[in-house]
Amino acid sequence: MTETMVPVGGPEASARRIGVYVCHCGGNISDYVDVEKVIADIRGAGDVVVAKTAMFTCSDATQQEIVADIQANELDGLVVASCSPKLHTYTFRGVAARAGLNPYEYTQVNIREQCSWVHTDDTQAATAKATALVNAGIGRTRHTTPLVPLVVETLPHTLVIGGGIAGLRAAIGLADIGLKVTLVERELALGGWVKDLGTMYPHNRNGRELIDSLIAGVKRRPAITVLTGAEVVGKAGSFGNYRMSVRIGDPGSASIEVAVGSVVVATGFDAYAPADGEFxxxxxxxxxxxxxxxxxDSATGPxxxxxxxxxxxxxxxxxxxxxxxxxxxxxxxxxxxxxxxxxxxxxxxxxxxxxxxxxxxxxxxxxxxxxxxxxxxxxxxxxxxxxxxxxxxxxxxxxxxxxxxxxxxxxxxxxxxxxxxxxVLVTAMAPRANDELVKVLKLPAGADGFFNEIHPKLRPVETVVDGVLIAGACQGPKTSSESVASGLAAVTQSAAVLKKGYTELDPLVALVVPEACTACGDCLTACPYDAIAMTQEGDRHWAVISAAGCKGCGGCVPMCPESAIDLLGYTDAEVTSMIESLAEVPA
Amino acid sequence: MTAPVATEPRASADTFVPKILVFSTNNISDPGIDLAGSAHMHYSPGVRVIGLPCTSGVRPSWILHALESGFDGVFVASDGDECAYLHDCAKRSSRIMSLAQTAMRERGIDAGRLRMAAICSVCSEPFTKHVVGFAAALVPLGPVMATKAAAGTGAQA
Missing domain, CATH: 3.50.50.60 (FAD/NAD(P)-binding domain)
Known part of the structure; x- marks a missing residue:
């Protein structure tokens, strides 16, 4: 393959001005990847204006250097080749923002977890691969556009669904942190499973007494409104300002509307019901x-x-x-x-x-x-x-x-x-049949029927539905103390978004190119979050995607027969250019 | 400054090292792939990863484009049943796979050059085994370009 190598910082006129930083990671990368050679081999098309290595790109000194470079060279794109995007995406988005560069004009390239650390036995191949990865990052950055996070106002009010031990403790925590709370319980009595328990492990506390003390705590807090015999039957609006419909009484009874910023789902579990004849x-x-x-629990003797x-x-x-x-x-x-x-x-x-x-x-x-x-x-x-x-x-x-x-x-x-x-059949915790609620909240349930968090370690109570949090045994089997702990995690997460009064949503959402849309409607059923709708102007019809409703999964993208949908951050142009760069074998 | 450790390349210049494009998912399979690196597991440097939010967002045309740009195989590290966005993610991903394989057959590309497996956020070892096994399976198929050129010549003859 012949390649015209354009010197970094070359004089060619170009639409973009990109800065590239390749990290040594103190040897974690540079022991196995020749980072200087990566810089030398970058395929600049005259648009790579700055290209440098750094011992630690995440260090304060290098961050300041990047800010200065962006400003001095009027960079409009940033590529950082270092560790996994899970570690420092927000760090370098911040660097870009401080320099006045739109954070979405920055691309993170993973040359540590997915390059130097897996190819410790082959410096030449690891260096070539790192170069291809950096080239892909540059290629992607050429197609980025400035994006603005969606700013939405949030209401200081949380709806807690489920009045078991997790929901009760969460309600108290939310009130204590200064938020209004509406607690909805389907049964007529609060307390869930624990209220019916006597001695509980590990400290032999009585379940009924635990629940009584929590209910007393709820009653002492005027910020908490309790609705029992009530069910959530509707959700409208978007993150920060959901309008929830709560029906009080039997089906057919009237509903009230509660406007909230976040929702904590703590609907618990069902006991596994063995089949006839099972053991x-x-x-x-x-x-x-x-x-x-x-x-x-009710016995006093044998x-x-x-x-x-x-x-x-x-x-x-x-x-x-x-x-x-x-x-x-x-x-x-x-x-x-x-x-x-x-x-x-x-x-x-x-x-x-x-x-x-x-x-x-x-x-x-x-x-x-x-x-x-x-x-x-x-x-x-x-x-x-x-x-x-x-x-x-x-x-x-x-x-x-x-x-x-x-x-x-x-x-x-x-x-x-x-x-x-x-x-005694030692029966499992089974997911509670809550089809109506799942439909209303668009809750993601796993194959086992329990609700899924975004990440079990890093985002353990958040769901992909912004502002809808899960806690307790509705996530999977938990002890009562683990349920309470996750209930309190949901309190913290609610406070983190509601106490500020506003929140920013990632703008990496799907977009329809109106000119390419034939209004076939195939995408309308592709979105379980109801973010896609048809619009019209005169006789012309096309699909539009609500930025506030879109979760950014991209599931609608391959459903469009006209390829008229692009996911921002992962557009056809960006991914195609990455594929082409990654396929090359750099010198 | 740490000097790069000079090591001999493992493969000689004429050994065929298949190039594999991996589509991973930001919240599930990509952390699993990262973990393989953190554990210093080894797989071929021909393996290169593009992260997306969800496997259901892979365009079949991207798979085709990869195979026509020089990748010898495409591996989709899917969310399986763990997808936090779409409850039917596995079904959607399978649909994308079959669309891509149909298009591959039409272009004379062996359908075995596309593989998919669910990779969880701690599936470092399964991922490594998958790509090592895939690379081994691609060796007898040879480089994708050569295959396509041969097929093209055949069609003209």
Whole structure:
């Protein structure tokens, strides 16, 4: 391939004036990539006005140098080749902004995680690849346009959906931080699952008492309005100013409108409902963990079942989770191992003579809950481990008692038939059926039916719907303390956007080129966020995309048969030029 | 200043190193690919990544353009079921794959030059295995340009 190498900073007239900075990262890059050669080999078309290496581009000194370069050379494009865009995109957008350059005229090029660190054994190839990556960044930058974030005003008011432990604690937190709160609960009583619980692990606090103290806290705060027996049935407006419709009472009752800046969804979980016959479900004496827990919580001495004293109990773990017995649920439900051994300890306290047999796959009393397992064993519980290929069987005997048959991996696969009075199916947390709410809020649910956050570590309570946050077990199985922690994370996230009074939305949204649009309507069904609509002027019809409603996923882009949709930041021109640069093998 | 470590190139000049374009997603598969780098895993320098918000936004024409610009293969590191934007992302991505493969067949490009797999945000090892395996599978197919030239000659004859 022959290539005309234009010297960096060459005299050719050009539409663009781009600055390129290639980072050593203190050796993380330059130990494996010849960064000076990258600078020498950049394919400038006369538009690369400044090209430099830096020991650390993210350092204050280099940031100031970039600002000075942008201003002195009147740069209109910036390329930084350093680490992953996850680390410093906002840093360099800030650098551009401080220099008076539009932040969206800057491109981040990842030559560390996706180049130097994976090709530590081949400097020549790593250098060639880094050059291609930088060229792609320059190519993209040639096509960037200045973009302005959408500024929207935000209302200092949050709607909390769900009055369980996570929603109640979030409501109190929001009020304390100075926001108005409307708390909507579908049931007539607040408190969710926890209000029906007695002793809870790990500190043996009573669930009812915990909820009573939270409800008292809600009542003390005039900023909180509570609507019970109420459901969210509509959402209009956009981030910062959502107009939510809340129906109070049965379907057909009137709705009220609540204007809020953000929404915290804390709708919790359902207990897994075993199928008829699943581990004997439906037989007399086979109960689920929530039902059994309620029996133990209300007992004051030995348990009774149908007028007879319960002398022995078998627990079958992982019912509805981890594919046990061929069930659909694949995830580990996390809370149930600890909840079950805690209940067993509680029961041993009520009736020290009771026989308790735990049929488990793996015992996951993780973290601080491990002592509960030891405590249960000391109190007489017997643990038997089964393989999912040989799940336990539950049958009724002629005398009406039950027999659980299990092949125990801990005793050389001995098959044991255990006569018991009760069988407890340790049921998983299942996603709550909330089809109406999912439709109204456009909540993203995963394949498992729980709601998805944007990022489990970095953005754990935000969803792709701006201003709609998720907390508690609606995200996936959680203990009550984990639910409260995520509820408080949602408080912080709400405050971060609402206390300022306004917010900026990323302008990297999809656009329709009106001239190319034939108004076929294929894109209208492509957007689950209802951001695309038809408009007209006289006889001419075309599609338009609402910038405030667009989530910037680009899902509509390949749905347009006329290629009339472009996603800003990832336009056809930008991506095409990147592909061409990346395909080249630089010198 | 740290001097670059001089090492011998692993492949000699006439060894065919397939060039693979990867489309990743900013929130899910790209962090997984980054993690492979943080763990200093190794794959071919022929692998080059373009990050997008979501796999459902890949234009089939981009895949074609890559294969016609010198990439020997295209790997779509998809969101799978984890997509935070679109619940039917896997279905949309499959549609894009089949559109691209149809267009590839029409141009005489082996459909095996396009692959897709779900890569999660911590899937560093699966990603590395995928691209290493893909590169190995592309070697017998040879460079895409040579294949296309041969097909073109055949059509003219």
């Amino acid at each position: 004997g479900f439906g037989l007399d004496g086979v109960v689920t963990l929530p039902d059994f827990k309620a029996m133990v 348990l009774m079942w149908k007028g007879r004293k319960v002398r022995s109990v078998a627990y079958v773990y992982c019912v509805g989770s981890r594919g046990t017995g061929g069930c659909a649920g694949q995830a580990c439900s996390r809370y149930c191992c600890a909840a079950t051994v805690q209940t067993a300890v509680q029961l041993s306290g009520l009736d020290p003579a009771i026989g308790q047999y735990h049929l488990y796959r793996d015992m996951r009393t993780y973290g601080k809950f491990e002592p509960l397992y030891t405590e249960a064993r000391k109190a007489g519980s017997v643990f038997l481990k089964f393989d999912n290929d040989m799940p336990p069987a539950v049958e009724t005997r002629p005398d009406g008692r039950l027999t659980v048959t299990v092949t125990d991996l801990l005793t050389e696969r001995t098959e044991l038939a255990i006569p018991v009075d009760l069988v």
